[in-house]
Amino acid sequence: MQAVILAGGKGTRLAERLNGRPKPLVDVCGVPLLKRQVDQLASYGVTEAIVLVNHKAEQIEAFFAENPSDLKVTLIDDGEPRGTAGAVLACLERLAERFLVVYGDTLFDIDITAFLAAHEAAGAQATLLLHPNDHPVDSDLVEVDEEGRILAFHGYPHPPGKHLPNLVNAAFYVVERAGLERYREAEPPLDFAKDLFPRMLAEGASLHGYRSFEYIKDLGTPKRLDKVEKHLRTGVVERARRSHPQTAVFLDRDGTLNQLRDYVRTPEDLELIPSAAQAVKRLNDAELRVVVITNQPVLARGECTHEGLRAIHAKLDTELGHAGAYVDALYFCPHHPHSGFPGEVAALKVDCDCRKPKDGMIRKAAAELNIDLARSWMIGDSTSDVLAAQRAGVRSILVETGEGGREGRYPAEPDFSARDVAEAVEFITSRYPAIAERLSAFAAGVKPGDLVLVGGFSRAGKSTISGALAAHLREAGVPAQRLGLDRWILSSDQRQPGFEGRHDMDSPVWALEPWLKGGNASFTAPRYERQTRTSRPGAPVEIAAGEALVLEGVTAFALPLQTDRRVHRLFVESDERARRRRILDDLIARGASASEAERIYEERRADENPAIQRARAAADHVISLDELFAASLETA
Numbered sequence: 049m050q051a052v053i054l055a056g057g058k059g060t061r062l063a064e065r066l067n068g069r070p071k072p073l074v075d076v077c078g079v080p081l082l083k084r085q086v087d088q089l090a091s092y093g094v095t096e097a098i099v100l101v102n103h104k105a106e107q108i109e110a111f112f113a114e115n116p117s118d119l120k121v122t123l124i125d126d127g128e129p130r131g132t133a134g135a136v137l138a139c140l141e142r143l144a145e146r147f148l149v150v151y152g153d154t155l156f157d158i159d160i161t162a163f164l165a166a167h168e169a170a171g172a173q174a175t176l177l178l179h180p181n182d183h184p185v186d187s188d189l190v191e192v193d194e195e196g197r198i199l200a201f202h203g204y205p206h207p208p209g210k211h212l213p214n215l216v217n218a219a220f221y222v223v224e225r226a227g228l229e230r231y232r233e234a235e236p237p238l239d240f241a242k243d244l245f246p247r248m249l250a251e252g253a254s255l256h257g258y259r260s261f262e263y264i265k266d267l268g269t270p271k272r273l274d275k276v277e278k279h280l281r282t283g284v285v286e287r288a289r290r291s292h293p294q295t296a297v298f299l300d301r302d303g304t305l306n307q308l309r310d311y312v313r314t315p316e317d318l319e320l321i322p323s324a325a326q327a328v329k330r331l332n333d334a335e336l337r338v339v340v341i342t343n344q345p346v347l348a349r350g351e352c353t354h355e356g357l358r359a360i361h362a363k364l365d366t367e368l369g370h371a372g373a374y375v376d377a378l379y380f381c382p383h384h385p386h387s388g389f390p391g392e393v394a395a396l397k398v399d400c401d402c403r404k405p406k407d408g409m410i411r412k413a414a415a416e417l418n419i420d421l422a423r424s425w426m427i428g429d430s431t432s433d434v435l436a437a438q439r440a441g442v443r444s445i446l447v448e449t450g451e452g453g454r455e456g457r458y459p460a461e462p463d464f465s466a467r468d469v470a471e472a473v474e475f476i477t478s479r480y481p482a483i484a485e486r487l488s489a490f491a492a493g494v495k496p497g498d499l500v501l502v503g504g505f506s507r508a509g510k511s512t513i514s515g516a517l518a519a520h521l522r523e524a525g526v527p528a529q530r531l532g533l534d535r536w537i538l539s540s541d542q543r544q545p546g547f548e549g550r551h552d553m554d555s556p557v558w559a560l561e562p563w564l565k566g567g568n569a570s571f572t573a574p575r576y577e578r579q580t581r582t583s584r585p586g587a588p589v590e591i592a593a594g595e596a597l598v599l600e601g602v603t604a605f606a607l608p609l610q611t612d613r614r615v616h617r618l619f620v621e622s623d624e625r626a627r628r629r630r631i632l633d634d635l636i637a638r639g640a641s642a643s644e645a646e647r648i649y650e651e652r653r654a655d656e657n658p659a660i661q662r663a664r665a666a667a668d669h670v671i672s673l674d675e676l677f678a679a680s681l682e683t684a
Contacts, residue, residue, distance in 0.1 A: 049094045049164070050144040052136055053085060055152035056102035056126050061269045062153075070104040072152040073111060074273065077280045081267070082108070083115060085150060090118040092160035098142060100126040100135050131237035133244035140225060140232055149221040149240070155276050156220060156264040159290040163258055164222060170196060172256035173227030174245065177220040179260055180374035182332065184214040184365065188241060190257055191215070191362075194354060198255040201246045211315055213358070214365035214374050215257065217241050218264045227253060261337060261376050261417065263288040287335060293420035294337045296376075297476060298410060298442065299328075300428035301342035303450015304469055305364070308429070311345075313352045315363040321449055323470040325371035332373055334477045337417055340364075340378040341409040343432075348384035350391030377417060379409040405435035405458055410442060422522055427472045429453070435460035443519050445472040459575050459587030461532065463515040483516040483673060490618065490669050491520050494596055496527055499564075499613045502600035504620030505660055506652065507630040509673045513620055514600035526596055531589065533601025535573045540581040547655045551603050560599075563591050564611035579638055602656065605663035619667035623674050 059071025066074055072082040086097060097119045101108050105125055112121050124142065126135040136149065148160070158177065167175035176198070178190055189212045191200040202212050221240065231244060238244055249255055263285045267273040279285050286292065302308050305328075307319045331338050346352035352360075361378060368374060381402040384392075402408035414421055426437035429450030435458045437444035446453045446462035447469055453462070466472040494500055494517075502514040514530045521528035536552040543550050555574075563569035568591065575586035591597055605617065635645035664670065 049146075049148070049160075050096045050098065051089050051094050051148040051150055052143065053082070053097055053099045053150045053152055054132055054135060055082065055099050055108060056105075056129075056135065057152060057268075058103045059153070059268065062267075062273065065270055065273060068104075070101075070107055071268070073107060074267070076155060076267070076273070077277050080111065080115075081155065082111065082152070084155060085152075086117050086119055086121075088156065088158075089148070089150070089160070094119060094148065094160065096120045096122070096144075098139070098147075099123050100139070102126050102129075129237060131239045131243070133231075133240040134234070134236035134238040136223075136240075137228060137232050137234065137238065138236075140228060143225050145225050147223060147225065149223055151219045151266070153268045154219060154264055154266050155280075155285070156262075157285050157289055158220065158260065158262045158264060162290060163220075163260075166196075166258045167222045167256065170254075170256035172197075172224075172254045173248065174221055174223045174253070175256040175258050176245070177218040177260055177264065178215045178257045179218050179262075179264070180214040180365070180376065181216045182329075182369075182372040182374060184212070184216065184369040184374070187216045189213060189215060190217055191358075192257040192259075193358070196257050196259070198245075198249060198257050201241075201249065203242060211359065211363040211366045213362045214369050215259065218260075219266070220264055259377065260290075261288060261294070262290055284335065290418055292418070293423075294418055296337040296339050296413065296417065296419045296424040297331050297473070298413070298424065298426040298428075298437070299338065299340050299375075299469070300404075300426075300430070300433045300450075301340055301364075303429035303452075304427055304433075304447055305340070308450035311351065312360055313346055314356065315359050318360055318363050318367075320364075320367050321468060323468065325368050325373045327470040327473040328368055328375070329371050329373035330473050330477055336476070337376045337419065338374070339413045339417070339419075340375050341404070341413070341436075342378075342380050343404050344380045344382055345384035347382035348393055348396035349389040350393055351389075354382075377413060379413055381409060404430075405432040405439070405460070407436045407440035410436060410440040414440075425476055427466075427469055430455055431458040431460045434458070434462045437463075443515075445475065447472055454579070456577075456584075459585070461535075461575075461587070463519065463530070464512060480516060480519075483513060484520045486671060486673075487513070487517050487520055490616070490671075491517060491524065491526075494521055494526060494528075494616060495614070496594045496596055497613060498596045498616060499609075499611060500596065500598045500616045500618060501604040502598060502618045502620065503602065503604035503606075503660070503663055503667070505622055505627055506602050506656065507627050507634065508620045508622035510600045510602075510620045513618070513671065513673065514598045517618075518596075518598045521596055521598075527592065527594060528596040528598060529591065530598040530600065531573070531591075533599065533603050533607075534576055535586060537576040537583065539583045542583075545655075547659050548603070548606065551601075553603060553607060556599075557607055557609060559589075560591075560597075560609075563593065563597065564609060564613065566593060566612065568593050602660060605666055606659070617667045617669070619664050619670045621664070621670055621672050623672075626674050 055072040057071045073080045101123050124139050189202040267276045305324045312318050383396050383400040385399045387397050421441045424442050426442045426444045429447050434444045444462045446465045449468045502510050518528045518530040536556050559571040573586045573589045575584045632645045
């Protein structure tokens with residue numbers, strides 16, 4: 049494989065850092081940039097480098113003489129300025145049938161093997177490395193279709209009010225020489241991005257866009273060079289490698305990022321939820337891959353075309369871009385299993401593997417982006433989002449916006465819940481790591497097959513802590529799941545007076561008995577609807593003999609459990625004033641008046657608190673997270 053390195057630039061803007069050297073030899077954390085480029089190319093099997101030189105070419109020649117490379121290196125003086133494409137066209141007869149184009153002022157760490165494979169599969173005359181950035185409003189943008197075919201180039205400045213996809217040309221290409229032959233005599237100067245590629249596209253050439261999160265940055269100014277060096281020192285470059293397992297946050301679209309208003313059929317129908325853009329930016333800043341996965345039955349129903357959907361997502365990109373935020377990848381399911389809609393598309397009326405609650409989109413993203421699902425998250429507003437996350441082995445957060453889980457289509461319980469996507473992201477990036485750190489010593493003592501009882505006061509954070517503990521155990525290689533005893537709260541018309549009278553104390557023991565005796569357990573757990581105070585049929589639960597079980601609820605320490613398994617008891621306590629505020633807020637949100645909420649709180653405090661406080665003495669470990677719960681993130 050051959051690479052062409054465009055190394056003829058003067059580097060005027062970088063002069064203060066060059067100390068008389070040409071720009072490709074600028075020092076980057078103690079290593080000349082050109083050496084970093086050549087070493088990276090060689091590591092992926094590139095065997096030859098054609099280096100186009102001009103300014104201070106003798107220094108580049110001396111550099112290669114003093115730093116022998118595994119590559120065969122040929123220097124060509126490109127003479128008068130011809131532009132990036134003009135310089136390549138001028139030496140076209142020296143180039144291979146297929147070659148890479150590398151700009152001499154970029155630091156990159158790219159899986160070139162995967163890049164070339166995508167080009168081969170596309171059968172294109174040129175493939176461009178594309179990525180989103182945090183300033184699309186002043187960037188040259190590229191538009192692609194669902195297969196990655198380039199449809200248009202949108203140079204800066206953009207028309208006012210125009211919605212454009214956030215895909216930027218990263219200036220790294222693989223090119224077929226045959227595709228350039230007809231342009232050999234084109235009048236220079238000629239730039240690839242601004243001149244040649246748009247002309248080729250207009251004349252019918254097949255150009256492909258390869259979307260990547262991998263690291264590539266232009267360091268042509270002192271400020272950019274400082275940023276690149278910081279990224280090298282702090283590991284940003286290494287963590288962005290395709291070979292490095294990525295942590296992702298999967299985001300549902302409608303009801304999570306944008307307001308839920310029937311179906312979104314046009315760009316005008318899409319309105320971001322307040323703070324959604326800032327939430328996405330926070331994920332970008334935390335180096336978490338942002339992947340939108342969305343069911344779009346409007347395509348199968350004939351209510352929107354693929355072109356129309358691209359326009360909708362261009363508006364999403366534009367609105368996020370105003371806040372410096374971006375999406376790394378977006379997957380959509382175009383199918384819908386039910387027929388009978390006017391104008392429906394018969395080919396899309398299928399029972400597919402990608403429509404949530406199936407996990408096909410998550411699995412596809414994981415394969416294409418090398419995502420570690422056990423460390424990743426799903427944020428959505430429906431039970432189909434929660435079930436898709438469970439099937440993929442991803443931690444789930446149910447938000448109260450949109451459907452807020454109220455549609456109840458699937459009996460799936462989230463790991464956590466939050467008011468909106470901003471609070472969910474705050475939990476992922478800040479609160480969860482803090483909780484996991486505090487639980488680490490306790491979690492280290494939990495082994496496969498152990499039973500962990502998490503008890504304590506209501507609205508103290510038990511569900512959040514138990515969900516975090518189960519996730520932390522799975523990350524550490526201990527198979528674990530959480531089971532909430534709130535599932536067995538009785539309907540309001542079936543309750544008896546007192547603390548234990550509100551809970552079915554026997555059914556969870558009977559359901560768990562096979563597991564408590566050392567085997568597997570399989571049962572259907574009920575589902576308690578807090579809003580209606582009603583117990584409903586729930587979901588099947590499977591607990592393997594070798595799994596650790598985190599069993600949480602106010603009754604956890606009071607259940608008559610008999611087992612030879614090792615049992616750990618974790619008690620969650622809370623400042624009563626903070627807990628009272630959370631209880632009152634929750635009751636009022638569910639429809640109670642302020643006075644009624646106060647009455648219920650006082651009744652519960654009188655009959656629950658003494659029994660729960662007595663149980664505290666049996667705990668192995670006591671934890672309080674009051675300072676992390678200025679805004680409650682209790683699960684439902």
